[in-house]
Amino acid sequence: xxRIVVFASGSGTNAENIIDFFQKKxxxxxxxxxxxxxxxxxxxRANNLNTSHLIFSKAELNQTDKIFEFLKxxxxxxVLAGFLLKIPENIIKEFSGRIINIHPALxxxxxxxxxxxxxIHKTVIQNKxxxxxxxxxxxxxxxxxxxxxxxxxxxxxxxxxEFDVAKKIAVLEMTNFPKIIEEVILNxxx
Numbered sequence: 001x002x003r004i005v006v007f008a009s010g011s012g013t014n015a016e017n018i019i020d021f022f023q024k025k026x027x028x029x030x031x032x033x034x035x036x037x038x039x040x041x042x043x044x045r046a047n048n049l050n051t052s053h054l055i056f057s058k059a060e061l062n063q064t065d066k067i068f069e070f071l072k073x074x075x076x077x078x079v080l081a082g083f084l085l086k087i088p089e090n091i092i093k094e095f096s097g098r099i100i101n102i103h104p105a106l107x108x109x110x111x112x113x114x115x116x117x118x119x120i121h122k123t124v125i126q127n128k129x130x131x132x133x134x135x136x137x138x139x140x141x142x143x144x145x146x147x148x149x150x151x152x153x154x155x156x157x158x159x160x161x162e163f164d165v166a167k168k169i170a171v172l173e174m175t176n177f178p179k180i181i182e183e184v185i186l187n188x189x190x
Contacts, residue, residue, distance in 0.1 A: 002028035002076040002185050007083035008035055012042025014081035014102065014173055019049045021178035028185050031074060036061065036085055062088055071095070079181055080139065084116060089141055099139035100184060101146070102177050104169045106153055107135040111144030121162035121169070132156055132165050134172045136180045150180045 004022065008015045012033070019030040033046040033053040046053045060066045068090050071078065078091070080101040087099065103111060105120045115123070124132050133153030138146035152172050156165060 001026060003074060004028050004030045004077045004079055004181070005032045005034055005071065005075045006030055006079045006081050007087075008033060008040065008042040008081045009037050009084045010040055010042065010082045012040065012045040012082070013170070014177060015042050016045040016049065017174050018079060018081060018178050018181065019046065019051050021182075023049065025182065027182050028077065030079075034067070036083075042082075058085060061085060065090075067091070068094070077181070077185060078139075081177070082116075086113075086143065087139055092139060092141055097138060097188070099146075100149065100181055101137055101139050101144075102173060103135045103137065103144050104166075104173070105135065106131065106133045106151055107137065107144055107148060111135075113143050115144070118162055118166060121165040124156070124165060125160070125162050130156055132169065134169060134176065136177060149184060150176065152176055 006015045006018055015033055022028050022030050030051055033042055033051055035042055035053065035055055036058055038055050043053050056067055071091060072094060076098065078095055078099040092099065105124060110120050110123055131153045133151060135148055136150040137148045140146040154168050
């Protein structure tokens, strides 16, 4: 059984969905939730599902080997679910092809630093896009530029706003993210 660590910075709905999904599977298990936000709701969600959590600072992630060493000993796959910090290069190299992120837009549009949450949906609406959706991709050294694993889109009605788009994105995330993570794990030759 493969070991997954989920990185999250906020409410943790995706993390909770992933933990719950894999608790019912024999493919993998989410062993820990890692967060850089001591007040993140994801901590409560992890605790409610009997999943350990680890809180760390940006400095611990980027200027020490604490998180890197923890991951090397305890992890097969890393999943980013609303994690807002950039992953350091040593972790990206060590886990190449085993770090998966979900982005609430159709990359390559609307990606990069600062493009997260409602910022994205508002920009999509302002640009009068006809479609939006989710992108699940591998993580590389640049924000939202790793190889795309999966995309799912929907049409945007001209009367819809960023909140309507956000609701549709949430449905796609909940439906697809855990399944695609499992597919990656099952298809990986390791």
